[in-house]
Amino acid sequence: MTDLGRAASAREKSAAAVSKVLALLGDREHRGVVVDSPPGAGKSTLVVRAARELAAAGEPLIVVAQTNNQVDDLVDRLAEAAPELAIGRLCGQGYVPSDGVARHAGVVVEQQVRVLGGCLVIAGTAAKWATVSEGYWRWAIVDEAYQMRSDMLLRIAGRFSRGLFVGDPGQLDPFSTVEVDRWTGLTWDPMLSAVAVLLRNNPGLPVCQLPVSWRLPSSAAPVVAEAFYPFTGFTAGSDAGQRRVEFSTRAFGAGLLDEAIDLAAASGWALYELPARHTIRTDGEATAACAALAERVLQRGLICYSERAPGGELAGPGRIAIGTAHRDQAQAIRAQLGPLSAAGVTVDTANRLQGREFDLTIVLHPLSGRRDATAFHLEAGRLCVLTSRHRHACIVVARAGIPELLDAHPATEPVHLNVPAKFPDGWAANHAVMAHLANRKVRAL
């Protein structure tokens, strides 16, 4: 198939999925629709589209997202797409409208939902909606529903009669600061995600998939799909010809770092493997390697060619991210980066990188240098977030010996009655990713 042909067929598939969702919203048969979206599959676009269609049909609706940034982003996109729409931005105390919200004159920012009576669409965070005790809307669109805990859904579900729940099932599950197993097995376990509880209590609800990732390059989509979306899968919206990277300078003098960077540029992936060693969490050599890779990429000038910029554009520090499992690791890398961190290279944990997109990412593998593989470090969502933020290439930094570590720590989590098995399994997903990286390895030092 030609490039154009493949892109066109991807667009068709994607459009068909979106129309199916919109058709389901139109019929009165179900109280809710769940849409699973792999990384970068146009989730926000779908939310904006659905909100516009519902509003156009005269149905007042609320939009629920998890953070203020997410709400602001959705409001900005919605106001951009439908300037004529009266949009309310429900906010908490001390909220300062972002530029994206402030630039739209049609968006009313208010703390009280009463004042927003004239708005057909009202958007706010789940935490804010939970404090609203009056009003009833025909529709709610819940974004990032897999990252919302079910007790939060319980608090807001009384405000609407029908819901569209959109989210990425592969990302990190919500968590709690307390460890209690008294609700394990109940269909309304408050520790589960909103979608899990919704589907267990309403097994007949339609679940749709968005089939095309517009973010992940064709080198990454099959790997991520196989490891983290084993049953639904998805394809890349672009192909190898459309996405490629070049460097404005040639490799010279930085040896192994350049080897890893060139490998990633050519194949989309690289594993920068440090010698096996048990280390503390903030492994000095590994954090230094992450920082050095980022620095080297910027020194050499990363030029990205994609369907957005067919002529190529230089990726600045803002287009590069370093992902870690723990906050202290991120802090250690930031300290190593020094001025580059200030220049805009994002260094953060998987939790905070959720929903974000970069040209090139460098990942400190969660299991690097560990003696054990705990449930936290094995969690499929963590590795999925870390390895699916990039548009072009991903470099994984790890100590050697992760497959052996995995084999030494088979999953020992107890199996509970009445709890459906969760897929993908973190252990298998980790193995799948390591298997793919095995022949894209650069041995450092």
Add this chain to the structure above:
Amino acid sequence: MSALLAFARAQAVAAGIAQPVSTVRHVHLSDRPLVLIALTLAGEANAPLAAMVGDGPESGRLLIVSQPRNRDQRFAFAAELAGIVVGHIDRYRESAGAVRPGRAGRRERYADAPQIIVPNPASIGFVRLLGRSTRFRRPVGEYAVDPAVPVLGRWLTFFAERAEVPGSSLLLAATQALALHWASGQSMVEDLNLAALMGWIDPPAGLTGAEAATIAEDPLAWPPAGPATDPTFDNEVLAPLIRACSRHGMSSLRQELAVFDLHKALAGQLAPTWKLMWRAVELLRALPPGQRVAARWESDRDAFTSYCEHLRDGGPPQPRRDSAVAAARRLNSLERSQASYAAQRALDDPLVLAQYRLTGEAFGGLVTTAEPDRVDASGKRRKLRPLITVLTDDPVRIEPGSDLVSPNRPGQSAKVRSVSGGSVGTSVVLELSGGMGRALTAAPGSVPETGERLCYTTLTDSYQARGPFPDREATPWTHGGPPPAYTPTHADVTEDWS
């Protein structure tokens, strides 16, 4: 495990004795706690075999079940245990003048509440399961039991549920309480063995902690603290005795002799742990209580008071499962308790705060400049907002704009104005508010002075509002709709014991 805790454990290995990881006691200790050690029969789900219970080292009573597989004997055991446990609880309910008015006369709480101490977390599980299997029983009708049994079940359930609440001291596991205050040189799994942990903390004269812990691994010298028993004891002592107790066609005298032997054998299993438990209580009591321990005990007393009222008003037993709304409410309350407990411990105890200083959530340093009389005139009213600069060597991971408190000055909050790293350390500029009197000049001593050493942390103990939740009848469709109301029925008693 925090870096500091790991370091303390390494130090314990080097020193040969457990190292203190707190300067104050973080649990409340009653004057007469009820110590309960229980053993169960291997292979049966929570079938009680023996219990030693009492509120003083000399007043321990041993209860045994000579045939744990016999249902009637189990309930006889439960009734006997109820006599002691519920009797202990009732002393706190009935003592004259126990109720005193709360704030503004709105609330009332008992002046004190009972406290139960068990050896380890698994024993809390025993309490929970025994409560589960007795609270739905009935004193009349089919399978009637002693009226005290369902009351015991409700109280045990109350205590076990309360033990889930972070910072509650109504039901304590000794190993957890000890591990909160001392770091041993063994793993956390080994710390669950009371005898080994006590070996590290309080080794006999002439032995190191490691040696004492090794001796404690011998089940002959130190039988397990329950609820599981030592398998060799099960095979060689327990099985023949139980068989002898219930052999058919045996004279009653020989049977009585067998029960006597079983009694003696089980007493031998429980006595060492009984002594250890009271030694552990003694060690904990020797620590000075933290400043905020009393406030947490007040909320335990509140919980106790309201459950007493629930029982007095004839309320139903705790449901088998939490409904959707009850589960969400409970999780919310547990999370709030967890946050406030963590903050309270750090504010009470410099050693706990040190763990946060290592991770950058707190810092300690020297006040280098102070502007005690700075007034903020930007708003409608002029406000006293002194500025101080604190120079610290700690790794600071606090964003400008965060609100901090100092354990030394809990009534005062500090907003971070700027954080700047330099060659000599990190300078943090703080804007203070509160706790300085009403005038536009700060009351003497209310603003830290140059040269003072202070700690600040992002952890706050301030009141967090309870999240709003729908009523049970308004459970939304996403969570299965309103659940049917629970009405006690006779079918409850036909449930299997286990």
